[in-house]
């Protein structure tokens with residue numbers, strides 16, 4: 001680990017990450033925010049010691065990573081913010097614009113559509129941040145997969161997109177499991193010993209004071225307070241216990257079956273021996 005800089009964590013910039021990071025930074029510990037799909041690069045090039053990355057990165061990273069079971073962004077059903085918006089019935093879908101900010105949800109959409117349709121329509125990554133879906137889906141597609149705050153702050157109108165799917169609910173119905181979208185991943189064999197305890201303590205403290213988090217962050221990110229409180233307090237789930245690990249393993253197995261990853265059997269919590277030597 002580089003000794004000439006503070007420990008640096010990369011983290012999702014959305015409201016949904018606040019319970020994991022509000023109050024986390026301190027002397028010697030820096031937190032840098034970015035969209036989920038941007039974070040893996042910081043682990044690979046050594047800028048971050050750990051990052052709250054899309055869990056699919058565990059299976060796709062060019063460097064071995066392990067999951068720190070100290071909290072993540074997950075759900076036990078509908079998420080509100082990971083949704084497919086379509087003009088046509090899902091059975092008729094030919095092409096979907098998928099949010100460039102996402103890694104996990106794009107993989108999840110493939111798994112769910114393959115299970116439901118027996119085929120996967122063409123998925124094309126598009127920039128959705130400033131897109132106005134009331135005008136058109138970027139790339140001229142008939143459907144869009146969106147994640148994060150924009151789903152609430154720039155919700156595509158239901159009159160234009162009458163066919164919708166919340167991917168958290170669809171996964172729960174299909175596999176009877178919770179889901180984990182993002183978790184703390186690290187390429188390091190060892191991190192400063194207090195760090196994991198601090199991450200765990202920050203999460204526990206924040207989940208016991210959601211109204212305060214909402215006061216601090218919701219308006220600035222464009223969220224109505226009541227909805228933000230339900231989202232952080234009841235809709236999402238921040239655990240990384242045995243059920244969430246089972247869900248990640250099942251997700252890996254499903255991705256492997258579709259040929260989307262090669263190392264579905266990766267040990268989530270440990271690094272391969274070769275990666276542990278300094």
Ligand SMILES: C=C(O[C@@H]1C=C(C(=O)O)C=C[C@H]1O)C(=O)O
Nearest residue numbers: 036054081102103104105148181
């Ligand atoms: C529930 C969400 O989970 C997110 C979805 C991710 C992905 O699709 O790669 C990654 C991180 C999470 O922020 C969301 O952002 O809406």
